[in-house]
Amino acid sequence: MGRGNGKLGQSAGSMRGVAADELRRHNLGAVLDHLHLAGPVTRSQLTVVTGLNRSTVADLIGELAALGLVTEGPATVANGPGRPSPVVDVRPHGAVVLAVEISVDSLAVATVGIGGHVFNQVRVARHRGHFRPDQTIADIGQLSAPLLDALPEGSHVLGAAAAIVGIARRSDGFVHFGPNLGWRDVPLGDMLATGLGLPAPVAVANDADLGALGEFRRGGRPDVEHLVYISGEVGIGCGVIAGGSPLLGSAGYAGEAGHNLVNPNGTECGCGATGCWETEAGEKALLARAGLAGEAVGLEALDLLEDRTIAGDRQALEAMEETGHWLGIGIRTLINLFNPEVVVLGGMYHRFFDHLIDSAIRSTSGAVDVSRSMAEISRSNIGLGAPLIGAAELVLAGVIDDPAAVLHSG
Amino acid sequence: MGRGNGKLGQSAGSMRGVAADELRRHNLGAVLDHLHLAGPVTRSQLTVVTGLNRSTVADLIGELAALGLVTEGPATVANGPGRPSPVVDVRPHGAVVLAVEISVDSLAVATVGIGGHVFNQVRVARHRGHFRPDQTIADIGQLSAPLLDALPEGSHVLGAAAAIVGIARRSDGFVHFGPNLGWRDVPLGDMLATGLGLPAPVAVANDADLGALGEFRRGGRPDVEHLVYISGEVGIGCGVIAGGSPLLGSAGYAGEAGHNLVNPNGTECGCGATGCWETEAGEKALLARAGLAGEAVGLEALDLLEDRTIAGDRQALEAMEETGHWLGIGIRTLINLFNPEVVVLGGMYHRFFDHLIDSAIRSTSGAVDVSRSMAEISRSNIGLGAPLIGAAELVLAGVIDDPAAVLHSG
DNA sequence: CCCAATATGTTCGATTGTGCAACAAAAGCT
């Protein structure tokens, strides 16, 4: 009996019953999700993908169109006999998110519509240092105002989300600790909401967690369901997608891998331990090995290092090799624990990928590791903006989850 | 609009559409799941828990009763005015599983019905050594035959599941590697299916993964959704529940924590590295520290150690303390990565819990660990049989997921 | 001892959502 397709089960816990309207909600989401990720498709393709009946799909598209989330155009080129199927596409300004990234060396803002359309994007470098939160909010406000003004007439702005280099509580956007920003106990969610004058609450999450989400959703890996994203900033951040959904842990602090032990005989870390992953494979270690410890800081130092690496400077290349080694040692633990299909390198490791990767891959091997051979270590497909894209996805996921509710209330 | 209760969304991937029969399936599962976990409840309580209408719940219970999975008895004691609500309970022999545990020092078999009712259970000690797979299958057959015979008339045996100390592939029960059994590349699922003469395929999974499942589902922690289970056998096994469902990874090998690095200056491990978690906190290290390395092996050695510990032997107590320290070091990594509500200690750590725990807790502290203060380290509530219970849950989850399909086909 | 109040089971029609089949429309192919 049954058609046994789309799962809708929770595995455990106190399951709740489900009525017909939830079913509708789920199917609206299924259609919108596919359009969001796969781009323009014909109606007939949508029936195949969702497994739903022609008439049902027509009805769902009608409702999404009424909500201003999709448009139906005429069939483009014909492919074979039969009545041509109209092409359905998302309507980007039907649901727009202001995405924010608060990083160590830069501040970035983007307006992103459903379907992943980036209307505009700004990134400004900041000299590394400790910026006060309220000043950062003001900067973000100045950056975002022109972007919001430039949106097409009738755009529906849903809200904002911020990726931050630090440990943030998902529920209310409270930043516990941002060591490389000099922040502690900052109610960033509330501050951004009032500072930007947006009605909806502002979502705040760790930059690596959002990098993982961005890379998972928009990284062009259609069949990957288990992914580890590693962001090399000053420290090392780590975000995990497990079974197609973000691994958050009980309070959203999962994936804190920066202080995993990797080097028995390493450097003392600020956390009190010795030989933490970020102490051995982080930016400071890399620069020190390259002999750039005192010469420059922040982006200038990294630029200088890149120049020397490209020029074939031996010390720079050896620094890459050794840093890659410790990077790989840390990755090996993550592969054993999460058994992902792919480990994505972002941030600093994205920049120096080619110089680190061979050494890193060598160091992931271990005699009893079954998972290793199956995990690919890959460069981020969406580059430095992954956390920004992930922040947009975080809010857009809310529309996809319940298109009708989100847009009726707005 | 809507009632906004039970989630039925997937977060991403190619979502499929869902028709009305899936909805029915989900609601049957919701009712059965609650009965399975919470035991006898009145019909009116079920309407509250599921959020479904009285008439719907009546209908669902009727179908489950027709499938032989639940029974409706008269109301027990009255509690207040109003018409008394009949008590609904699972019918254990309506869905029975043969659960098997292949451990280093013992072999265990149990017949478990839905609701978690254990009809019978046998555990036999095995002198540690390398048993051939076919001999093990034969032993399991001999152990299980009387248990299956002893089941009540009309029992519906669904299938079997085995927990094994080793790395197994979920899809077909192929055991890649069981170092402490001396097994490599054993098609255990197929061998058990033919050896036990059961029609359905036999599920096989890692003992720590199933320990986690058992402890999660039947450990009496109703609100816990994120759990790490650590099984101290000869090596260290680790199973993870994240967001209410087992963390499996892309091929089911997630949670391999035994070879995480913990001790810079430790002992050389069979895997080639030095200072792995199981080298420092495993059984061999504990016995060596207690001065029992050569005196005895396996269970006898552990019994002797327990005697000495209870007697207050100083070397034994110091061995416990130091082993607890390294145990805690390893746990700290897991807490940082998984941010669980609880870390459950099973196997050898369950046995020596009181002597290890203080030292272990001290060693989990780290300066930047936000998650640590929230994670409780707890003794297994269901004891040594956790993997056995988890094996039963693994198969019973199938009935709960789709009660009608499983029972019609059987 | 009877009767109101209360909570819950039962029944049946209303509502929602999807599937199916028949028909219409639009393209390619001969």
Place this chain on the structure above:
DNA sequence: AGCTTTTGTTGCACAATCGAACATATTGGG
């Protein structure tokens, strides 16, 4: 031009839940 193929459209059937009206069983008060 007419046939074939594919797909949109329409109307009805089917499945599942909800809600209201009614029936039933218990408590507690007069």
